[in-house]
Amino acid sequence: MLWETVCSVVGLILVAVGAFCDIAAAIGINRFPNFFVRLHAATVGAIGGAVVPTFGAGLIALGSPELGNYRFFVAGVSFTTGLMIMILGQAGAHALARATLKAKAAPLEPCVHNALREREEVRGE
Amino acid sequence: MKVTDLVVAASIVALALLLSYAMFLGGIGPVPVRSELRTLALNYILLTYNPVKVVYSALAPEGVTAIVWDYRGLDTYFETAVMFLAIISVVALTHGCKVRIGLGKGGMSLIVKTTTRVLMPLIVLAGISITMHGWLTPGGGFQGGATIAVATVLALVTYSIDTLAKHGIRKRVLLAMRSTGLIGIALTAVALLIIGLAIGVNAYIFQNQKRIGSPLAFPAYFSGTPTGGSLLFYNLFEAFAVSAGLSLAIIVTSLREKEVKETLRGEGVE
Structure with a gap:
């Protein structure tokens, strides 16, 4: 069936993209200069390296007729899990970054642009 | 990278390699290799869901839940009671500390x-699902209850202890829920015994299906789906008790340190 092949191929591409994102995130976490930029790399790993391949796994399951009806369960669980990581990943990264910034737990240098400080200056805080 | 880091990394790798080499040589005792199952394991596998030999069966497809709540139910009951005691102790330690x-x-x-x-x-929802499939798939009351308690932890961390109190999730309510769950488990354990006494038939404590000498049984199917008989009730009450108990433990441990110390020194007021 054509659509099954399309699902499998798109799924495999997504898994490959995920693998690339994970490697990029690992390099970023090791090489980036401070906590906040490393957190960005970690989020690349969480969204690109976990959500995208999870969606890919769901598509691969949909394109595997040998799984029978179970492929719909696998795909459903994959998409739900992907969606939940997508919601949780950004909220977790935001909470970590905000807490670190407020508590001044990590050095901010080198800093290119600090929108929060600018906003506080505008408000006169 | 410091030299000490390198030394630590190298020694961890060396330890892992040495241990695996010793294991390969049989240096840390013989590794048992069995081609066949032990009789006990085989009996559990053959009898957990066996409509032909109901007197030995729990009629639940999930072996672990069947063993935990049917074959060794009394043991599990006391395990639950131990956890309840631990939570009671934590509550007793912080007795008098009010959630301000x-x-x-x-x-x-x-x-x-x-x-x-x-x-x-x-x-x-995931917690309820894990609980309600406890006798069909891996999972059960404890796992489902613990999952539900995560929602309380999340609310506590993201919103604050005030919000929980505002929504009625207080120490006393949770303790009452926890006790209700435990009483429910105890009642399920003796339910058939009470019925047996009432109608003059033999019955056993922690009885689930028909046993030798006792014709009483919990309903094993609901519209064609196995319910595991009493396992359904045990899972439900266990989820109830565990979710309330763990939430209570989390709330108690998140009390403000200053207030707890004041109360323990006798300076606080109820």
């Missing part, structure tokens, strides 16, 4: 709060 509310705005940023609001119902 309205001390500040509290809570994390709007982004985290919104995410939590979206996720909390999903977590509770």
Whole structure:
């Protein structure tokens, strides 16, 4: 069936993209200069390296007729899990970054642009 | 990278390699290799769901739940009671400490709060699902209850202890829920015994299906789906008790240190 092949191929591409994102995130976490930029790399790993391949796994399951009806369960669980990581990943990264910034737990240098400080200056805080 | 880091890394690798080499040589005792199952394991596998030999069966497809709540139910009951005692002890230690509310705005940023609001119902739903499939698939009351308690932890961290108190999740309510769950488990354990006494038939404590010398049984099917008989009730009550108990433990451990110390020194007021 054509659509099954399309699902499998798109799924495999997504898994490959995920693998690339994970490697990029690992390099970023090791090489980036401070906590906040490393957190960005970690989020690349969480969204690109976990959500995208999870969606890919769901598509691969949909394109595997040998799984029978179970492929719909696998795909459903994959998409739900992907969606939940997508919601949780950004909220977790935001909470970590905000807490670190407020508590001044990590050095901010080198800093290119600090929108929060600018906003506080505008408000006169 | 410091030299000490290198030395630590190298020694960890060396330890792993040495241990695996010793294991390969049989240096840390013989590794048992069995081609066949032991009789006990085989009996569990053959009898957990066996409509032909009902007197030996729990009629639940999930072996672990069947063993935990049917074959060795009494043991599990006391395990649950031990956990209940531990929670009671924590509550007793902090007796008199009131959860003071309205001390500040509290809570994390709007982004985290919104995410939590979206996720909390999903977590509770997942917990209920794990509980309600406990006798069909891996999972059960404890796992489902612990999952539900995660929702409380999330709410506590993202919103603050004040919000929990405002929504009625207080120490006393949770303790009552926990006790209700435990009483429910105890009642399920003796339900058939009470019925047996009432109608003058033999019955056993922790009886699930028909046993030798006792014709009483919990309903094993609901519209064609196996319910595991009493396992359904045990799982439900266990989830109830565990979710309330763990939430209570989390709330007690998140009491403000200053207030707890004041109360323990006898300076606080109830």
